[in-house]
Amino acid sequence: MQSAIVGFILGIAWLQRQSTLPNKPFLFGLGVLAVLLFSLSFLPALIRRYPLANPVLRLAAGTAFGIFWSSLLALHTLAQNLPEPLENKNLVVTGTVSSLPQADDGGVRFQFRTEKAVYQNRRVLIPDNILLSWKDSHAAFIGKRARNVLPGQKWQFNVRLKRPHGPANPDGFDYELWLFEQGIRATGHVNTDVRLPDPNELVDTFVFTPMNAINAIRQKLRERIYRALPDGEYAGVIVALVIGEQKAISRSDWEIFNRTGISHLVAISGLHITLVSGLFAGLVSALWRRSFFTKKQLPLLLPAQKAAAIAGVGMALLYVALAGFGIPARRTLCMIVIVALALWTGRLTRFSHVLLAAAGVVLLFDPLALMKPGFWLSFVAVGTILYATADRTRRLPEKDSRFSRLRHILGSAARTQWAVTIGLVPLTMLFFGRVSLIGPLANALAIPVVSLFVTPLALLGSVLPSPLINLVLTVVHFAIQTLADILEWLGFLPFAVWSAPVPSFYLIIFALAGTLWMLAPKGWPFRGLGLLCWLPLFLSAPAHPGYGEAWITVLDVGQGSAVLVETQKHRLLFDTxxxxxxxxxxxxSVIYPYLKSRGTDRLDTIVVSHGDNDHSGGLLALTGKLPVDEVLSSMPPDSLLVRILPVHRPCLAGQQWEWEGIRFEMLYPASDDYLDDNHKTNNLSCVLKVATPKYAMLLTGDIESGEERELVNRYPDKLKADILLAPHHGSQTSSTWPFLFSVKPRFAVFQTGYLNRYGHPAKRAVDRYGLLDIRTYRTDRDGAIVFEMGNTLESGSCRERQTRYWKTR
Structure with a gap:
């Protein structure tokens, strides 16, 4: 059966790499083939003649079934897609709030289970599960709690929806995959226009369903924690440990937790669920053996071990419910149930088989778990422990002292922690591009504090009556605050984190082989040499342009602009x-993660074309995260951003510099342009030309027709470029005929947000490019665009290179 499970996993893995799903006749054939192959594996004559027939047939049957099953689930989810004609239309929907509301920039964000949808006085079909944002004074907050939107409430809303869509960037977070995994097939916002005929109104205060009841309990627990700790800096961490909601943890705190390698502790993680389940199972086992101190002979009715297994599963189920049945928590619950069943049936013989069965069950209910780092880290961590400790433990003699036993327990824990740390290094580098060097020390400190003290007390305190809840949670908060202070000091030591570009698949395989070598049993020759297999992983350098070459990445940042220019030894970012x-x-969310994936730990220059938020909004965040040698912009000297920046110069026409054979020249604005008081910020956008010996790109910011005319008049021979970043996102007031005739681009890029409220790019502007036979890219349609200017000019889009069946087309 193990070979069938391996095949099942391989089939699911194959499907997740596909751009489209198999059609229904093909899937029907796959289903029949899986049954046929699995049946053949039971034929005695075939097995006797061909001993390998059984595992090979089951492997093939599992692979066919993996493709068949995961395709069926994916087709069911995709069938819920919002019809394209209903995108961005005024709909009236009725349904219930099906998740915990989350604070969202002065509003509230929540999942909504729809019951009815109306468009222009007729019923229409929309997805059952949608994600809504309500930014209105009506969704005001008291402390951390949404005042009016609560789980289980039934509302009528005016909404505008769009199909699932998110930024598509190399090595970036796949928001569309996350929505697909959650079963959310449309996102949108509540329309608060008072002129609409149907008001936004509460229909029912609570609609009972089991999930609504669970979310209502979670809401009450969240309220109690925030009321007990109104000014608690780490109250959000306690909420995360009790109900699994992590939104209230600040980015700065997450950075500390990530740098110290303890982020897995700051949530309802597999470790906490297993620990709480195990502690409760141990308690029930002890009481069951003593028949709860009664005269009943309970162990004669049911062995204490089986009673403990039932209790452990029950407690795990309760804790997972507190987490809102989140996907990572469900994975842990599946593993605990499988172990309990194996123990109950007396088949807990080889734990590796149980681990494989647990992986199969998890993927049966959630095939997309295979795409999540948490799935691989969880199972590899357990597998590493099994591999590193198999046949290497010894039973202590009964006569050993308590000190000897304690020393043995601490030694075993240290060796296990060391094995897990070593075993997860290659995958950590693959998924996150960095590894915490002080992680073992930080975990040795944090695991006992968080798992054995903070989490149990937080769970207990959240249900205690007042004033006990205030007392207990204050103690818990003090423990977290003290731990956070120590972790902050550890996390910002110079050697705390090792970062490197995201490694290739082959480097990971080589590093994993070295890891197995290092963790091999004593007596294995030269175990220390396994460390050499890590060197390519840690010392790998990112690919970079050669001399006289430039790589330009137009990032997908929604309705905004950000362009990275890479030369052989320098990096320039145009807009943030x-x-x-x-x-x-x-x-x-986009720029910094991409820079880290490219192994870029500093920027030589940032050019901010002008001060509008869609171009300058990320400037302070970037300069706070990595060193920047110089910032150029057209923002006025008295603006807040300019006054905060340590190094700033205004963009001025005539500024020139050269990096490794690549020439940079600022074409606009001239010094006199700053003197015109009638200029809008758009009209002062910095215009930069980047030229290799053979090709050039023109970066234009938000200039409009007047500035385009000035550039044509001032530089009739300098505007020629092979690539044009379309001015002002392709607005109606830009991309004029004289300008396009002067630039004569082969490619043009519109940096626009999906269904943006400005209507960019304007149809008339797009038509001009089409009539001139200029190939156009759009970040809302194509994702990030990469140009490589060397001996040839090559281009490609992220959505083209990473097409997957769940992505909106």
Whole structure:
């Protein structure tokens, strides 16, 4: 059966690499083939003649079934897609709030289970599960709690929806995959226009379903924690440990937790669920053996081990419910149930088989778990422990002293922690591009504090009556604050983190082989040499242009602009994308992660074309995260951003410099242009030309027709470029005929947000490019665009290179 499970996993893995799903006749054939192959594996005559027939047939049957099953689930989810004609239309929907509301930049964000949708007085079909944002004074907050939107409430909303869509960038977070995994097939916002005929109104205060009841309990627990700790800096961490909601943890705190390698502790993780389940199972086992101190002979009715297994599963189920049945928590629950069943049936013989069975069950219910780092880290961590400790433990003699036993336990824990740390290094580098060097020390400190003290007390305190809840949670908060202070000091030591570009698949395989070598049993020759297999992983350098070459990445930051220019030894960023809210920006979500994946730990120059948020919103976040030698912009000297920046110069026409054979020249604005008081910020956008010996690109910011005319008049022979970043996102007031005739580009890029409210790019502007036979890219349609200017000019888009069946087309 193990070979069938391996095949099942391989089939699912194959499907997740596909751009389209198999059609229904092909899937029907796969289903029949899986049954046929699996049946053949039971034929005695075939097995006797061909001993390998059984595992090979089951492997093939599992692979066919993996493709068949995961395709069926994917087709069911995709069938819920919002019809394209209903995108961005005024709909009236009725349904219930099906998740915990989250604070979202002065509003509230929540999942909504729809019951009815109306468009222009007729019923229409929309997805059952949608994600809504309500930014209105009606969704005001008291402390951390949405005042009016609560789980289980039934509302009528005026909404505008769009199909699932997110930024598509190399090595970036796949928001569309996350939505697909959650079963969310449309996102949108509540329309608060008072002129609409149907008001936004509460229909029912609570609609009972089991999930709504669970979310209502979670909401009450969250309220109690915030009321007990109204000014608690780490109250959000306690909420995360009790109900699994991590939104209230600040980005700065997450950075500390990530740098010290303890982020897995700051949530309802597999470790906490297993620990709480195990502690409760141990308690029930002890009481069951003593028949709960009664005269009943309970162990004669049911062995204590089986009673403990039932209790452990029950407690795990309760804790997972507190987490809102989140996907990572469900994975852990599946593993605990499988182990309990194996123990109950007396088949807990080889734990590796149980581990494989658990992986199969997890993927049966959630095939997309295979795409999540947490799945691989969880199972590899357990597998590493099994591999590193198999046949290497010894039973202590009964006569050993308590000190000897304690020393043995601590030694075993240290060796296990060391094995897990070593075993996860290659995957950590693959998924995150960095590894915490002080992680073992930080975990040795944090695991006992968080798992054995903070988490149990936080769970207990959250249900205690007042004033006990205030007392207990204050103690818990003090423990977290003290731990955070120590972790902050550790996390910012110079050697705390080792970063490197995202490694290739072959480097990971080589490093994993070295890891197995290092963790091999004593007596294995030269185990220390396994460390040499890590060197390519840690010392790998990113690919970079050669002399006289430039690589230009036009990033997908929604409705905004950010362009990275890479030469052989230098990096320039043109614009920094928008800031979406007080806690989120394109710089933190898109630009910085991409720079880290490229192995870029500093920028030589940032050019901010002008001060509008969609171009300058990420500037402070970026300069706070990595060193920047110089910032150029057209922002006025008295602007807040300019006054905060340590190094700033204004863009001035005539500025020139050269890096490794690549020439940079500023064409606009001239010094006199700054003197015109009638200029809008758009009209002062910096215009930069980047030229290799053979090709050139023109970066234009938000200039409009007047500035285009000035450039044509001032530089009739300098505007020629092979690539044009379309001015002002392709607005109606830009991309004029004289300008396009002067630039004569082969490619043009519109940096626009999906269904943006400005209507960019304007149809008339797009038509001009089409009539001139200029190939156009759009970041809302194509994702990030990469140009490589060398001996030839090559281009490609992220969505073209990373097409997957769940992505919106």
């Amino acid at each position: 994308g928008p800031r979406w809210s007080a806690n989120a920006s394109a710089a933190e």
